[in-house]
Amino acid sequence: MWQVDEAKLEAIAIGAGILGTGGGGNPYYGKLQVRRLLRQGAQITVIALDALPDDAVVVSVGGMGAPTVSIERIPRGDEWLVALRALEAHTGKRATHLIPGEIGGANALRPMVVSALAGLPLVDGDGMGRAFPELQMESFAIAGIPATPAALADIYHNVVVFPWLRDAKTLERYARAVTVQMGGAAGYAFPMLSGAQTRATAIPHTLSFAAAIGEAVLDARRMHADPIAAVCETTGGHLLFRGKIIDVQRRLVAGFARGWVELEGLDEYRGTHLRIDFQNEYLIARRDQDVVAVVPDLVCIVDALTAEPVTTEVLRYGLRVAVLGIPAPRALRTPEALAVVGPQAFGYPDVVYQPLPGVYGAEHAERLR
């Protein structure tokens, strides 16, 4: 059990940004809100997944919507709590714990807001181990946990509850439509899990992992060491490339920002090119013609000097960056998971998933499973 303090918060925001693999929304805004709550005396307690009692009632909370909306119409601040209360009212069960659905990006921070406001402890884990664009890609859904009942809430405290939908993919479509009506961003609460279900399906230890990544980056910057090497060491990741961005192409396909970015090599990568395809998150990296990393393994672009994550929205020609490949959590590498989060699920029928060597989280691996 541990407490989130300002130093941990700072580190988690950096780690969540890197695990966002280019998407997931900017953790900066969530960080400011949580820091404000901490300064007002709020307590945020994190407990290990293993410590969850069987009969715990765990709810995943977070936000969904367009990142461009969330940097302009920033939240009221309690949308996620209102969604949680609506889900509780519908089910007649009170939540005892909260868990992030997605550790990558902004949704790593929002459960902390609810934890501070509701006084509920957080579970050290999440449903993705990274960021993904769609709800059915959560490990809970992949493991067969029903997505509904689910609740959404907006800035007016309007609430929409979905008592039953046939699967997470359907919820993804319906919730997306409601989110647009809610102004392009909404708070969500779902699924509601028992302690036993959470232990069986969540990716454990990822809040601690995000904090460890951020601490490694901050330590390296402080000691003028290489923060990119520090990220690789902490995550079990590989440096795939160093280069500068020479081209970016974006287009809108069914509500998703799809496109690719082309890099030209610097240093030991001089004379070679790397192209990365993205759909909100980075999906596939090809060095010259060879595929070097494929979703669900994490493809991360970071600033070449500071290791600050570079999201798909800020990609611009001339940026000097490093590209990292981090092995996916084990739960995302099973055949069942690959059917939902592998290259085929993103529209690449011909790309074969070649797992990156190593394991998600290096020395943390034991606890990350």
Place this chain on the structure above:
Amino acid sequence: MRIGIDVGGTNTDAVALDGRAVLAWAKRPTTPDVTTGILQALQAVLQQLQASPEDIHAVMIGTTHFTNAVVQRQALDRIAVIRLGAPATTAIPPLEDWPDDLRAVVAALVEILPGGHQFDGTEIAPLDPHAVTALVTALQTHGVRSIAISSVFSPAVPDHERTVAQWLRDALPDVAITLSHEIGRIGLLERENAAALNACLVSLAQRTIAGFQQALERLGIRAPLYLSQNDGTLMTAEFAARYPVLTFASGPTNSMRGAAFLSGVHDAIVLDVGGTTTDAGVLVRGFPREASFAVEIGGVRTNFRMPDVLSIGLGGGSIVHLEQLTVGPQSVGYRLVECARIFGGTCVTASDIAVAAGRASFGDPARVRDLDPAIVQRLVGRIDQQFAELVDRMKLKPDPLPVIVVGGGSVLVPDTLPGASTIVRPPHAAVANAIGAAIAQVSGEVDRVFSLEGRTRDAVLAEARQEAIKAAYAAGAARETIEIVEFEEIPLAYLPSNAVRIRVKAVGDLRGAA
């Protein structure tokens, strides 16, 4: 004839330009009141030309004065920041992430009131006149004279900011009001921060720009006065007095624009070699390439577009260690004229090496004749390697690019560099900043969310372009010279309604200023 003036921390430079010809220039020390320095530099230029004040059609000033005021927390107004966005946006109030010392100096009142818009242009909440009435009382109680107003999605729908500004002006005719949509782009906190920084600077700007105008009046110059903005374009003195924050990055921008003008090369890398550092930037079609990350000014996060500048610790005053064979990053700085060997000092600097290697001839070359030629050659190699790496880092493609060299330390740069197709050393490079100010154009910009619902993409893009061209014309551009210089289209992820954020910038020459 146009006059360009650069008011820097150390020197105030003035140049006179007629078309493409540099008629005269002068460099004078910057004075604490700013006005005297400008007066002296201007007088020197007019004397050289034997010109009369009527010959001047326009005066353009670039200055770092307001940036320095924020960094040094000096001469700042106490402000109120009013955000229109409730019930949204209350998660993070205005000024939340400001450095404590700055907030303590400036923040008198911070409020979030009902208002603002959704991405599709509908109101988040109607404005509340009673809340604004209560606000007026609070403003009077606190004696606040400068107010920043932000509103959600105001770059797309500015109505609420304008309405509340009008209500406040009706009740408090003397307050200065900064509207966020006139300054920044999408990104509420960053745009609001920029508006709040601007509000802090309003009194200083009014005094300083009045000082500029007095200097002109004392010389009998009646030509219109403009100030240069971050993006290398101009604003009128009246607008600048209300929006001083828009001058923040004009220094490096003017230097690069001046380099492009002086050399006639519009796609190039610019090396500005000073006493301590070399700043490298990239010119794309005559304009500086912009950095993509959020930029902090005095510890405050903003979303201004700043030129993408990379600096290394190598300049004319860089200290040389003969044993370790290193050059920089420590520097003797402005004390070069007393410390360097060639000027009678004891320190070996990069300038001494340039003279010893025969690359430059100034000071007293006899004083570096004792340096071992082999060591001098190796040190020259070190210097060249640093420049070559800097050039390479800024490049987007492996093809060689022209390199334009400006600044007082430009003799350090060799006549050939790997990766450089040619080294261009324009005349008058010492006053590139003032020239950059003198040649500045005017611009119009659009940055907002467009709906593609029921319309073709081409129709929407055409509408955005037309809006930018109109804005440039309204800013004073001659219609036939207006062109689109920047265009960016960012689809909004997760919104199946097909909304797209479009940013377009149009620029043109100033009407009636030859």
